[in-house]
Amino acid sequence: MSETQTQTQEQERKVSPDLLALLKEYIATKVELTRLTVIERLTVVTANLITDSFVLIMGILTFLFASFTLALYLGEEFGSYALGFGIVALLYLTLALVMYFIKDKLVEKYLHDFMVKRIFNKKK
Template sequence: MEDSGNKGLEQLLEKLKEYLNTRMKLGKLTLIEKGVYLFSNLITDGLVVIFLILAFLFTSLALGFYLSELLGNSFGGFFIMAIIYFIFALIIYLIKDKYLEKPIINGMIKKIFKNEEEE
């Protein structure tokens, strides 16, 4: 009678070990999946940002040359562009705490937990 009790306990312990190993493997795979998802998003979003920066840069140069031509002064157009960018930077600095940081943080959190919402 005691022998069957030990067998039952051994089987229970064996099943518990299997369960814990399976849960650990599942946790590792879930962590890897989230890491790969975040890395791929970082790469694709990074490429989009690079191309947007390039487009912005060339548009700024074109506008600077155009304004320089309109003013008849080779430095004037670029000086006006610098003033415009300074004003944009000042505006962004003044509104960043209230309007920019929270949406960025919320967007990042949504990306991290996106797969859990789909399941």
């Protein structure tokens, strides 16, 4: 063997462990980055769920008390609390029917888009 071939083989032996070490470090870094990305997404989704749930509960309570207020007010105006609550019930039935007929075209598409944007929203 010539001296040049011997030096090349020695250099390959030196490079190979270094290359192997770099490859192991790259893989470890990539795994850690993936783990941290998953953790970040989970924390964002969890925080959004908690805050959105709180807002939803407060909205439902507000809606409930506003409904009772409207029903009692209409009951006083018409002289019958049963009539006041009946009018409010008919109002909600009307709204439910309208929602039933427009949900496929308008509401579901908007909600799907909204949820996908919320889940995959990246911090800026």
